[in-house]
Amino acid sequence: MKKMNLKVVACLLTGTLMYSSCIGSYNLFNNYAKWQRTMTSNKYVNAIVGFILTPIVGSICLFVDSVVLNTVEFWSGENPVHQANVGKTQQVMGSDGRYYAVKTLKNGYEVKSPTGELSYFKYDKKMNAWSLEQNGKSRELFRYNADGTLTTVLDNGQQLTVSPDEAGLYQVRMATGDGRFFALR
Numbered sequence: 494m495k496k497m498n499l500k501v502v503a504c505l506l507t508g509t510l511m512y513s514s515c516i517g518s519y520n521l522f523n524n525y526a527k528w529q530r531t532m533t534s535n536k537y538v539n540a541i542v543g544f545i546l547t548p549i550v551g552s553i554c555l556f557v558d559s560v561v562l563n564t565v566e567f568w569s570g571e572n573p574v575h576q577a578n579v580g581k582t583q584q585v586m587g588s589d590g591r592y593y594a595v596k597t598l599k600n601g602y603e604v605k606s607p608t609g610e611l612s613y614f615k616y617d618k619k620m621n622a623w624s625l626e627q628n629g630k631s632r633e634l635f636r637y638n639a640d641g642t643l644t645t646v647l648d649n650g651q652q653l654t655v656s657p658d659e660a661g662l663y664q665v666r667m668a669t670g671d672g673r674f675f676a677l678r
Contacts (some may be wrong), residue, residue: 517558517559517562517563517566517567517572518563518566518572519555519558519559519563520558520562520572521554521557521558521562522551522554522555522558525550525551525554526551529542529543529546529547530543578597579597579598579599580596580597581596581597582594582595582596582597583595583597591606591607592607593605593606593607598613598615600615600616600617600618601613601614601615601616601623602614610627611627612625612626612627613625613626613627614626614634615631620636621636621637622634622635622636622637623635623636632646633646634646638654641656641657642654642655642656642657642661643655643656643657643661645665647665647668647669648669651668653665653668
């Protein structure tokens with residue numbers, strides 16, 4: 494059996510240590526790949542340009558993601574490139590059949606109703622909770638608990654702790670009266 498080169502072994506071990514605990518979101522590379530696929534309306538031109546640029550730009554993006562950005566994301570919990578959707582507005586159809594303008598904020602969403610009323614859904618990282626702000630009044634909607642459950646605040650001020658699944662949603666609907674059923678004769 495031939496002796497393995499010490500440099501090859503060192504590189505392999507370094508690679509296994511670098512990728513052992515945190516995969517990361519690779520936002521920089523994913524943003525580059527999205528741009529490369531949509532830079533023109535012609536998929537053949539996109540493929541040719543991608544074939545030329547990806548070995549250079551793609552490898553740089555992967556390296557920066559792997560070594561810098563995913564490390565920052567691992568230790569801080571936030572990827573610096575993740576802020577790509579902040580400030581973007583989408584039209585979303587509500588359950589009432591009308592369209593609402595939903596703008597992504599750094600800490601939540603701004604929702605503009607068809608009548609022009611503004612509502613804000615805000616995430617408080619310190620409390621790990623979502624709240625609703627309307628007409629200058631703010632109220633907590635729910636909070637993530639350390640044990641994996643959610644504590645929701647009902648309209649009457651009572652708190653209800655439920656599991657974050659369909660059974661928990663059913664419990665909340667029943668507690669708010671939204672789960673009432675009426676029999677017709």
